[in-house]
Amino acid sequence: MTSATRPVERPRPSPAILRQGLRVIWTGIRQQKKIFSIAVVGSALWALATVATAWAIGYVVETEVTPAVQSGEVTSGGLWMIFLVLFAVLLVNMTGVVVRRVAASIAGFNLQALYRRRVTRQYLRLPLSWHHAHPSGQLLSNAHADIEAAWQIFNPLPMAIGVIVMLLIGGTQMVLVDPFLALIGFLVFPGLFAANMVFQRFMSPRITKAQQLRAEVAEVAHESFEAGMLVKAMGREQEETDRFGAVTNDLRDSLIQVGRTRGVFEPVIEAIPVLGTLAVLAVGTARVASGDLTAADVVEIAYLFSILAFPVRALGWVLAEIPRSLVGYRRVDSVLQARGSMDYGEGRLPRDGAARARAEQVSYAYAEPAERAVLGADHPAEPVTAPVGPQRAMAIRDVTLEVPAGRTIALVGPTGSGKSTLTSLVLRLMDPDSGTVTMDEIDLRSVRKGEVPEVGTLVAQQTFMFDDPVRDNVTLGEDLPDEVVWEALRTARADGFVSAMPGALDSVIGERGGNLSGGQRQRIALARAIVRRPRLLVLDDATSAVDPAIEQAILGGLRETSDGMTVLVVAYRMATIQLADHIVYLEQGRVVDQGTHEELAARCQGYGDLVNAYAREAAERAAVAADEEKS
Amino acid sequence: MTTTTRPAPDDEHEEERTADSSEIGGSHDLSTWATLRRGLELSPELVRGLWITVLLALFATIGKVLTPFVVQQATDNGILAEGGPDVDFVVTAVLIAAGAIVFTGFAQYVVNVRLFRAAESGLATLRLTAFRHIHDLSVLTQSTERRGALVARVTNDVDTISMFVQFGGIMLLVSTAQMLVATILMVVYSPVLAGVVYVCVIPLVVLISRFQPMLGRAYGAVRVRVGELLGAVSESIVGAVTIRAYGVEGRTEERVDAAIENHRVAAVRAQIRSVIAFVSGQAFGGVTTAIVLVVGTVLAADDRMTLGQLLAFLFLVNLFTQPVQQATEIFNELQNAVAGWRRVIGVIDTPADVSDPGADGVRLPRGPITVEFEDVAFSYPGGDRVLRDVNLTFDPTTRIAVVGETGSGKTTLAKLLTRLMDPSEGRVLIDGVDLRDVAFDSLRRRIVMVPQEGFLFDQSLMENIRFGRPEAADEDIELAMTELGLDAWLSGLPLGLATQVGQRGESLSAGERQLVAIARAYLADPDLLVLDEATSAVDPATEVRIQRALEGLTRGRTSVAIAHRLSTAEAADVVVVVDKGHIVAVGPHHELVGAGGVYTRMHASWSAQQHA
Structure with missing residues (x-):
């Protein structure tokens, strides 16, 4: 009875997920160029201000606080100086955050709305035979949950780009201080990359399955609510609840699997930059001991690392979102690419008199509903009009x-x-x-x-x-x-x-x-x-x-x-x-x-x-x- | 009521509209706390074993705070040690820190998995509870909301909650703990500066608490828009045939576009409000640091603290403001979750007006059934009476035909008889027991109705018929089809009973769908069979053939048939004539046909059609 037991062939992940995921992001950026650029500018402001905060505190401590403490005298001008310098940096930072977040969410929701319009247009355009092969609940899920999955990545994306700006600034500083030590620090990146590759490989099939099950939950709910009166008249509430329960539990298990994978990935991604800092410390100390470097240099590099460690996680969030985004996009795209729509000519029909x-x-011949397609499967755009068989x-x-x-x-x-x-x-x-x-x-x-x-x-x-x-x-x-x-x-x-x-x-x-x-x-x-x-x-x-x-x-x-x-x-x-x-x-x-x-x-x-x-x-x-x- | 043109309304307008829109539990307006409490009550899994998770999370947090501390120690006492760098000390510190990280990471993993498990289990329970409750709501209540919007209640609305229950709740606890630790340390270092920090936090607390309801409304509006969006999309999918036949794709597009746009605007608006909340948290962090530095400078210049202590205190301020900022973010997420929760709870807490008496209900033995209507009247909520003064008795094993004009109240009669609705006045009794007191499992076994538009599931014919009696074997179903004389029709289908019927049975014609619905009821084998057209x-x-077969079925049973084709009335033992909500005549066909009333006229018109 349950649609969960129906053998649904779930799409397999292909190896180049990261590349394809980036292509999806690029597709989105191209369609929201202006607003996305604004978000990136905001993010860059934020990144600069964040780096500048550390610098500003150092600056006021050196020029105002220390002299005041040493002389035991405070001037109101000095105190204002401290406050205003920090406040100015804060204002820039806040402006950057507002611009980044607002613009990013507008870009993301614009994309969602854009694709919803495209998908629903397609629903209206595709022939009835296509509709026969695609359950209403699934289409509903496609128009909402899949599109959301595809474009939610635009929320953390500008921040990640800001982080890259930060890394460039921090990285340049590090290289200027000591290229060798910086190189050790940069080993963090291949580490992050490798961890991400492993993660993507495990995550993709799980997310794909979860997204399909999400659609199936919507499908059963839609059908069951439509059948509301029949269910009542026949007293089958419990059976229907069991049917819904079966897919819901499948979804639950599938989401727990997704959570398990994320649960491993997140601590790893968080640990890698910290381990990098520690490596820099250890190697740096050795280099100081051998006289190649001054202690102050190591402290500076370690400090740079420590302020970068937290924002680097934003990169992790984007990377973690990629499989979901890609899966959502594929499912949406399979609808957009669906062929089999009716062809129209340019002719007109007479308007007067009775028609002949x-x-x-x-x-x-009606398509057998068994030929039902799974959205986002590897070969999505199968023509729905299959050959006439017995x-x-x-x-x-x-x-x-x-x-x-x-x-x-x-x-x-x-x-x-x-x-x-x-x-x-x-x-x-x-x-x-x-x-x-x-x-x-x-x-x-x-x-x-x-x-x-x-x-x-x-x-x-x-x-x-x-x-x-x-x-x-x-x-x-x-x-x-x-x-x-x-x-x-x-x-x-x-x-x-x-x-x-x-x-x-x-x-x-x-x-x-x-x-x-x-x-x-x-x-x-x-x-x-x-x-x-x-x-x-x-x-x-x-x-x-x-x-x-x-x-x-x-x-x-x-x-x-x-x-x-x-x-x-x-x-x-x-x-x-x-x-x-x-x-x-x-x-x-x-x-x-x-x-x-x-x-x-x-x-x-x-x-x-x-x-x-x-x-x-x-x-x-x-x-x-x-x-x-x-x- | 929902209207066709839905311009993007401003806030005030929006609330007004929402309050009076036709949706289940639409007026439901629980406070944030009440929503949370009710939400946790409905999903006990969310808090089951939570204390272990909290302990582990605190552990993980301590680890995270420890690392920068170790780094600082390694720097101050290792690299910058007097008399040159102390390599051994640094290596030891680094190894300890690395160990802490690995340990913390593992604890974090366990926390994550526990949270995911608890959250998803809790939400699955919530989905299921809401789903079941929607089915328990009366037909009338169900029909006040569009299918798409109902689906949103058990899908997207629940999904909205997941973010918060996965991380938000626990982060809030952990953040609180971190704030507490930071507070204690701050007080130890400098009670005055700690006081300064707390003075700074007051405006933020006021602002955020003022802001919460606004945020809640914004997220609530998003949920409503999602419901409308899915309603509009569902209409465009389910109405595919009509839309194409009338070439109204353009109009449908406009409606769907409007719903999409309204959702986009609401979502962006909510997002902007959440940014304002977040930025105020950030402003608090920055301003506090600046003020602490200013006041600290004054204190240090006055020799009430050292420069080193001041700098260390700045580190503590950071330790305090960080979780506060995090908390503003979590409050955003909380309001989002509460918005989804409210809608799900709104459905679950809508009383089922036609409800199962459950365990207290009477269970009636199977066998011939007597039906009585006692002074029954019915009116739809806010509408006129559609049925009044109904007093009827259906004796066991009789065949009753109910006839009357379209809209005279025949279907209402059938719905009261099967308890799809309860009468506004009077009682309906079976075997002398009020229908409202009969347990549903007993009631539905004894009384089965075949509605005019039988719904088919997207499954095979076999499974659709089995819906009437889930335990039926394939042979029973085949036998039923033979008994109903439907073999000829079946043999015309290439796959026979294995034929897939498509969504809503759309691969079959309306007549074929009715055949399936009848087979289903035949298989269910009730004591009272109600056939509504x-x-x-x-x-x-085919109809004549089926009717004969059903007579076989109804012999020894009671049957009520509502029909326009008066051939049904001719074959019945008793004809009940309904006119404008009243029962105007009751009696056998041969008596009524000559009595010169409504029935006589109806029958004359029918006969004329047959032999014209």
Whole structure:
């Protein structure tokens, strides 16, 4: 049951993590050049001021404090001097810190926002088949946690650059004092580097796993909350909690592993500079004893080392962040690089009169969800449309459908016969694996993006409501006068209950449709379609939750307003079928027969069984009842 | 209520909006301490064995303070020793220091691992508690918050806490200890200067404590924005079909962009406030050093201390101000954590309004079931009555059909019957026991509802059906499908029961999803089966087949079916007609159909459709 037990192939770390990590950082810097430069300037100020603090204390002690103590006399001018020199350095230091921190966080959050926009654009751009292969919860985690992981490194980064400035100053001073001793001190760096290499090697796979598990936790939570009512109705709260518990515990263990690795790395990184100081001390003393160096020189170098030791840890933080940043970036990048989006042309569709739609020899198979991709895997940009194999369900096979302009065509067929798939293809929600779909003889693949929804509108079986007022749920952001909205609601027979709601058009419908019944939601969805006055209206069993009398009224209303409108309707009810000029009967993804109701009823047994099921049932029941009465 | 256009609001406006926005526990406003206390109560792992960790951390800190001391000793008494450098002394000191470092490092490692373990275990518990509680909340409460925002409660909001509980808490303790040690040493060296340091620290304490609530609000705003961000992103993902079908990508983009931008602005704003807090700590450190040097100079000139003592005291000031600065940083992190904690606690402490009586609950034996509605009325919070004066009795083993116009209150009736909601007035009883007194495990076993839009998990058909009875064997499921007459449909799927259904079952059609939902309920084998338009999207032939199979199932059981297709009513023993929230007629089909009421009209219209 748990998605944690699903065999997820986790991406393996490649050796050149540091290099790739630096490349990610560079990518970020390039996109935030200005603000990042400001942060670096701030950081440099801070670095200079930090080095200058030690110098300033030395300076005032030498020029003011010592003479005052020796002479036993203090002047207010001298005291002010002490205070002001130190305060000036402090001000520079504070300015540097403010500029560095503020600019760094702006750069970091700008990058996060930038990549969130890119990723969410991509979600909107990628085809439905891609969405089928990527759980919503994972995408949610990608848009938040992965992007955060990728760019949080920008918080410590400017400081680390400041530390490098400090090291340059300190290093130069050391070399000036004694190159040999400085060289010993510099051995710290290969040490840090080696420790970091070892760390990266262990850390990368662990972080990768943790980030994937984070996404899985979000996935289970998202799915489980969506299923909230079912879970309750079936009393499966405990099972769901167990399922969530399994991934949560995996995440916990994985994060503890990450912590263990960090737990080793941090003390090591902290110890190395201190050990360097000690080495300098020991070697320095020997050199003083052998007369190569003065004691004061060694003290100076040791002192320089001791003030550098703490900031050097900032380098460690950046290094420690690199694996996480890289993993986050890879996962984000795999979404950004995902191919398989729909191609659009430059063509346009006519705007007047009823549309003529045609699907020619189309086939479509859904991707098996087992082909689900893992974000950020080694070969991320796999095309989602895998070859058609026996394991893939062919929803539609070689179907040719003609929807003449201004006519009403009904699609009839048993549950699962491919009707919904066919309607999706007609409006180019998906592209067929083979065959072509045209509108007014224009291949839908050759028209611009956004053109098809302008002309054709779908009312799906399952209504989706936005967390918005009724008005916006109907207009979907288009600027329409309220009369037009009411008119559409009237046609959909939704005006009654909407006007009874406390805020009428301003009543907010929650994401889950709030307190509206299924039928009410369907009627709002119908109004949403009607208000757009499409040239082709596709109703995919869009009145299944509406009761018969109202359905009749709606369809009647549609009929009145549908001059210049072509209607393709998926239907079971006789009343709906009666509206159609022509009926196409589907079974198992193929067109079995088509014609008028009378023709089909006469010659197609499947069709007859389907549409007469209720009548026959009623007749049988009546007969049984009559028998019982007789006996 | 959440609105479509969300301009970046100023602070005052923001708080107003937050307070009245539709989110669970949105008005929850615990103080920092209360939040911490409640947080630790919910995650006892965080403090379990903490004293050992604290001891080790103190040890590690002593080691860290010791090293500069040894270096200083080595310099003063070794290199600068009278009569030339004392190599042996330096080497000894260096070796001691190196040993201390290794030891300290090891202690630090143990501390780190213990902290990580405690933090992650505690947070996992918190996630799980929050997750479970969200499921325990009533359907109504759940629906006040968007899915994405709910997910944030158990993911990002909890993650926000981790930084603080990993290091913050313990660093605060260690810093306090370091401040104490430094204070004692300072007093020993110079009580006057120690007094000066403490006078300097007062403005900082005042400033920081004033600043905390502001910081808390800023971080709180970030959490709200994260929730909104995830809500918007989730909408754009889950609504993919509608968005594409209506070509409203542009509008959706704008909404998501607005949420992204609002989050960015809130995050930067919080960050700037934390920088102000940090810099005031830094200012304290610098100003204190300067003032100590000034006062110290006066004292030393007055011969009340030596120059050496003054310089040594400066070292101590550093030892004191360093942890103070660290503490300001930790307080930032604390407010961030508290902001996340508040949101998680807000959910956990929202009372479950439709709650399990638990151990005190009545457990009813399986068998034929009687249902009674006694003067039941229901209204949604702040809304009109949708159901009133309902008095009904469903006898055991009868088949009941509930009919009525869309929005007449049929689904509400079903939800009251299955205790997805509790009535505003009156009682619903099964076998004479108030539903509110029946233990959930007993209730859910006896009563199962199939909703109109059955939810499917991203798993195989087999696993989805097994959801109805987790202990069912594969053969049971296959048998159920055969009994329901669904083999023909199954054989059309290349992988049969092994077919993966995709997210929310999106690889199947709405009708197919309903078939799965019914199979699930069939497998669950309840005493009372409630079908809410459960076959509305299924083709008539299949529906008739299923209905027959369910009749087999419901023979010996009670069943309540809500339906528009009046074929269901024709087949029922009793028809209940609901109109505008009232029960207007109850009786068998053949009686009602000729009675000339609402039902007569409905049926006439239905028949006309069938034979038109």
